[in-house]
Amino acid sequence: MSELNGILAIAYRDLLKFLRDPIRIVSTLIFPAMFVVLLGNSFEGLDTRFSFLTYVFTGILAQTLYQSTAMGIISLIEDRENDFSQEIFVSPVSRYTIVFGKIFGETLVSMTQGVPILLLGLLIGIPLTIKQLIYLFPISIIVCLAGGAFGVIVMANLNNQRAANQIFPFIMFPQYFLAGVFNPINALPWYLNILSLLSPMRYAVDLIRGIFYADLPDYSYTVLQSPSFNLIIVIITFIIFLMIGTWVFVRGERNR
Amino acid sequence: MPIIEVHQLIKRYKNANTNAVDGVSFNVAPGELFALLGPNGAGKTTIISILTTTLSPTSGTATIAGHDLEKSASEVRKNVGIIFQKPSLDLNLTAEENVRFHAILYGLYPFRLTFSTMPIQYRQQIDELATILGIEKEIFNPIKTFSGGMTRKLEIMRSLIHRPKVLFLDEPTVGLDPASRRNLWQYIQKVRQESNTTILLTTHYLDEAEEADTICIINRGKIVSYGTPEQIKAELIEEYILVDATDRARLRTELTQLGFAFTETPHFKIQLNGSTAHYIVKSINTPLNLLKTHSPTLEEAYISIVEQLT
Numbered sequence: 001m002s003e004l005n006g007i008l009a010i011a012y013r014d015l016l017k018f019l020r021d022p023i024r025i026v027s028t029l030i031f032p033a034m035f036v037v038l039l040g041n042s043f044e045g046l047d048t049r050f051s052f053l054t055y056v057f058t059g060i061l062a063q064t065l066y067q068s069t070a071m072g073i074i075s076l077i078e079d080r081e082n083d084f085s086q087e088i089f090v091s092p093v094s095r096y097t098i099v100f101g102k103i104f105g106e107t108l109v110s111m112t113q114g115v116p117i118l119l120l121g122l123l124i125g126i127p128l129t130i131k132q133l134i135y136l137f138p139i140s141i142i143v144c145l146a147g148g149a150f151g152v153i154v155m156a157n158l159n160n161q162r163a164a165n166q167i168f169p170f171i172m173f174p175q176y177f178l179a180g181v182f183n184p185i186n187a188l189p190w191y192l193n194i195l196s197l198l199s200p201m202r203y204a205v206d207l208i209r210g211i212f213y214a215d216l217p218d219y220s221y222t223v224l225q226s227p228s229f230n231l232i233i234v235i236i237t238f239i240i241f242l243m244i245g246t247w248v249f250v251r252g253e254r255n256r
Numbered sequence: 257m258p259i260i261e262v263h264q265l266i267k268r269y270k271n272a273n274t275n276a277v278d279g280v281s282f283n284v285a286p287g288e289l290f291a292l293l294g295p296n297g298a299g300k301t302t303i304i305s306i307l308t309t310t311l312s313p314t315s316g317t318a319t320i321a322g323h324d325l326e327k328s329a330s331e332v333r334k335n336v337g338i339i340f341q342k343p344s345l346d347l348n349l350t351a352e353e354n355v356r357f358h359a360i361l362y363g364l365y366p367f368r369l370t371f372s373t374m375p376i377q378y379r380q381q382i383d384e385l386a387t388i389l390g391i392e393k394e395i396f397n398p399i400k401t402f403s404g405g406m407t408r409k410l411e412i413m414r415s416l417i418h419r420p421k422v423l424f425l426d427e428p429t430v431g432l433d434p435a436s437r438r439n440l441w442q443y444i445q446k447v448r449q450e451s452n453t454t455i456l457l458t459t460h461y462l463d464e465a466e467e468a469d470t471i472c473i474i475n476r477g478k479i480v481s482y483g484t485p486e487q488i489k490a491e492l493i494e495e496y497i498l499v500d501a502t503d504r505a506r507l508r509t510e511l512t513q514l515g516f517a518f519t520e521t522p523h524f525k526i527q528l529n530g531s532t533a534h535y536i537v538k539s540i541n542t543p544l545n546l547l548k549t550h551s552p553t554l555e556e557a558y559i560s561i562v563e564q565l566t
Contacts, residue, residue, distance in 0.1 A: 009361060012367070084345060084354070086338075090308050090309065091362060256269060
């Protein structure tokens, strides 16, 4: 019971921290807005069989949810040596509670960030129905959790913030392209295709698109695999990353 | 039975050539104020990290309140409070929220979203705490608005709400002005008297360590001196008086006749060697124009210990 209270307290603190940091709120919105509006619109005139703007929008939505949660988890490395998190690490709650609380908290933060992105979508004319939103909600939570587990496995293998800041872009940036966040990936050369299949973000992006495009005629041009297939892959990678990542993290945390 | 028992503690960090802590053993009795001193990099923070279970030792054992650090880390954590070198309050949260999260993490109260929905016992505790600190109005303000001395005090109060048996203070007064330092120490002394909390302190301010029951000086991971402040001073510091006279030749002759060991520095420095200053001064008939007694401070003892080793 006290472990559950611990998870809730850690998660709630993350959300409060985010909501009280106006600069962070604005900066997390600039990146997706820039890509959707600039990139999506500039390719909109090209002769594609589907709306490129909508394609980029759905990709950015998935990428933001996934990456924001992952990055939030990685901040635990920095926090370990700073501010309140030192407190968390010496408290009697289990190390697993700390990891779960952090994933849950960063999921709440990412979901909060998703709301203005959806509003931005409505503003620039992305067709969004109530039915789509209802389906996207639980799927978005799953995508966040998957990003969180990805963050745990990255964090577990990096021992300081400097390494994390330097390595993280190399892990994240190629995935934008390999996961098809803003570029269609159905005709990649074989070697890129292998890398794409290995990119965990690919399944999260495709899952969001599969749900978004479910009843739309563009489905066959934009979605690679069925949502149920992607969901299974996302859940499997979530469990594997979380278990291995948490184990490595808890083990490594005290053996410095 | 000691509340802290440390036996042959060794820590070597990964990829390090030497041991950061190199075979340290000591015991701390309940209620004691135990000061761990040493130059930067001596291993003080490493010892505290091990004793507060955030770092595993390479070898050796330690228990706190009877709980083994490795086998029952969670029990150890319940029994200790820590004030870190770097402040550990969340600046985005209010003073009350910082305390509330601590209380929930230590399993004292269930999680609630707001102060007003927390149990009545908790709210009473916060009221008392705010009164003691004199921040009845500011308790719901963000920590950002607090002064350095106030945040330190709040941290100590927060670390005491789960009633730890042992409180670790890792350089608690660094960066505080003299008035805040004194104020903080008055508060710490009050806590000791009221709750008999054992305190393990590291500090670079030697006057703070004068108050300790036991002092343990470490250098390069090893204990180099151990005992009460008086013992440490007695071991290392020479006690002497300085005298001088207008008629220096007469004084020199008299001192030699009396058989006192002295050196000219250029004043006459007379070693007490177990005698008292009073006795020596009384024996001298030459009119003196200078008389100084030298009572050693812990700082001098500390510096001479550390300098001998380097």
